[in-house]
Amino acid sequence: MSKVGVPKEILDNEYRVALTLAGVNALLAEGNTVYVEKNAGAGSGITDEEYKAAGAKILPDAAAVFQEADVIFKVKEPQATEVPMLRKGQILYTYLHLAAHPKLAMDLAKTGATCVAYETVQLPNGALPLLTPMSEIAGRLATQIGANYLERPMGGRGILLGGVPGVEPGEVIIIGGGVVGTNSAKIALGLGARVTIFDLSLDRLRYLDDVFGGQVRTVFSIGKYLEEILPSADLVIGAVLIPGKQAPRIVTRDMIKNMKKGAVVVDVSVDQGGCIETIKSTTHSAPTYEVDGVLHYGVANIPGAVPWTSTRALTNATLQYGLKLAKSGYKACLEDAALMKGVNIHGGEIVHPGVLEAVGTPAAV
Numbered sequence: 500m501s502k503v504g505v506p507k508e509i510l511d512n513e514y515r516v517a518l519t520l521a522g523v524n525a526l527l528a529e530g531n532t533v534y535v536e537k538n539a540g541a542g543s544g545i546t547d548e549e550y551k552a553a554g555a556k557i558l559p560d561a562a563a564v565f566q567e568a569d570v571i572f573k574v575k576e577p578q579a580t581e582v583p584m585l586r587k588g589q590i591l592y593t594y595l596h597l598a599a600h601p602k603l604a605m606d607l608a609k610t611g612a613t614c615v616a617y618e619t620v621q622l623p624n625g626a627l628p629l630l631t632p633m634s635e636i637a638g639r640l641a642t643q644i645g646a647n648y649l650e651r652p653m654g655g656r657g658i659l660l661g662g663v664p665g666v667e668p669g670e671v672i673i674i675g676g677g678v679v680g681t682n683s684a685k686i687a688l689g690l691g692a693r694v695t696i697f698d699l700s701l702d703r704l705r706y707l708d709d710v711f712g713g714q715v716r717t718v719f720s721i722g723k724y725l726e727e728i729l730p731s732a733d734l735v736i737g738a739v740l741i742p743g744k745q746a747p748r749i750v751t752r753d754m755i756k757n758m759k760k761g762a763v764v765v766d767v768s769v770d771q772g773g774c775i776e777t778i779k780s781t782t783h784s785a786p787t788y789e790v791d792g793v794l795h796y797g798v799a800n801i802p803g804a805v806p807w808t809s810t811r812a813l814t815n816a817t818l819q820y821g822l823k824l825a826k827s828g829y830k831a832c833l834e835d836a837a838l839m840k841g842v843n844i845h846g847g848e849i850v851h852p853g854v855l856e857a858v859g860t861p862a863a864v
C-alpha cells in the first residue's frame with residue numbers, strides 16, 4: 500500500500516494527466532491513498548470535484564504532492580522545478596526518454612529516487628506496452644499534422660495529400676514501420692495519399708505488406724534508397740526506435756536539401772533525439788521551423804495535443820504496472836521482468852544500458 504501522487508503536468512501545452520478516475524478507483528480498491536494536484540485533470544476533462552468524488556485527495560501544489568507521496572505518477576519527464584522535489588527512496592513512474600536527456604539522467608540519479616520509464620517497460624517479445632498507446636496517437640496525428648502544414652497558408656507547398664480525381668495525390672514517406680509508422684500509414688492511406696514505409700526489419704516489412712494488402716510500398720531502410728526517394732516526398736514522418744537508445748540519424752542534411760521546397764517533415768522520434776539530422780525539439784506553441792525550404796515539426800509530446808484521448812489511453816496501459824508499484828514499491832520490479840526493464844535509475848545510479856550508453860559514463864554518477 501502506498502501514497503500515490505499525481506502532479507499537474509507543467510511542460511508547454513501539456514494537458515494530459517497521469518491518472519483517470521478509473522485509475523483512482525483501482526488504486527483505492529487496493530488500499531492506497533491518492534493525492535492529486537489541484538486542476539491536474541482540467542486539461543483532460545477531469546475536474547477536482549470528480550477526483551474528490553472518486554476518493555482522491557486534492558492538494559494545492561506540486562510541492563505538497565511530491566512531499567506526501569511515495570510513488571509519483573506523471574506523464575512527461577520531470578522539469579527543472581520538479582527534479583529537486585524528488586527524494587531518496589521515492590518512486591517516479593513516467594515517460595523519461597533519458598537517452599535524449601543525459602543531464603536530466605544524471606540529475607535524477609542524484610535525487611536517489613527510483614525512476615521507472617514507461618517507454619522502456621518491455622515484454623519478453625520485445626513489445627513496449629506503455630509506449631504503444633501514445634505511439635498509436637502520435638502516429639495518427641503525425642499524418643494529420645503533416646497534411647495541415649502542407650497547406651499553403653501554413654507554410655507548406657499547398658498539396659492536398661489525397662489529391663482529387665484527375666490530380667495526383669501526395670507522397671508520404673514513413674521511416675520506421677513500428678507502431679507510430681503503421682498508424683501514420685493508416686491515416687495517410689485513409690486520406691488517399693501514396694505511402695512508402697522504410698524499415699530495417701524484413702519481418703516487419705512482410706507484416707506491413709500483408710496487413711495493408713499491398714497498398715503501401717515497403718522498402719528496406721538503406722541510406723541510398725532514402726536518398727533516391729526523398730526528392731519525391733511531400734511529407735516525411737520519422738518513426739524509428741531502438742529502445743532506450745538515441746535514434747540513429749538516418750536522413751542527412753544533404754537529403755533535406757534535395758527535397759521539394761514546402762515539403763514537410765514530422766520527426767516523431769525527436770523524443771529520442773530524432774532520426775533527421777536537421778530536427779530539433781519544438782513545442783506545441785512554436786511547433787515548426789524551416790531548413791532549406793523544408794518545414795520541420797519536432798514536438799516531443801505530440802499526444803499532448805489530444806489530452807482527452809491520450810489521458811484515457813495512457814492510464815489504460817500504465818495502470819497494471821502502477822498498481823504493482825503502489826503495492827510493492829521497487830520489489831515489484833524485482834518480481835516482474837517487464838517492469839524491471841523500465842527501471843532507468845535506482846540507488847543513485849543510472850542502470851538502463853541504453854541510457855548509460857547515451858550518458859557515456861560508468862554506472863555511478
Ligand SMILES: NC(=O)c1ccc[n+]([C@@H]2O[C@H](COP(=O)([O-])OP(=O)(O)OC[C@H]3O[C@@H](n4cnc5c(N)ncnc54)[C@H](O)[C@@H]3O)[C@@H](O)[C@H]2O)c1
Nearest residue numbers: 633634637675677678679698699720739740768799800801
Ligand atoms: N513525439 C512524440 O510525441 C512521440 C509519441 C510517441 C512515440 N514517440 C516516439 O516515436 C518513435 C517510434 O516509436 P514506436 O512505438 O513506433 O516504436 P516501434 O519500436 O514500434 O517501431 C520502431 C521501428 O523502427 C524500426 N527501425 C529501427 N531502426 C531503423 C532504421 N535505421 N531505419 C528504419 N527503421 C528502423 C524498427 O525496426 C521498428 O519497426 C520512438 O522514438 C518513440 O519514443 C514519440
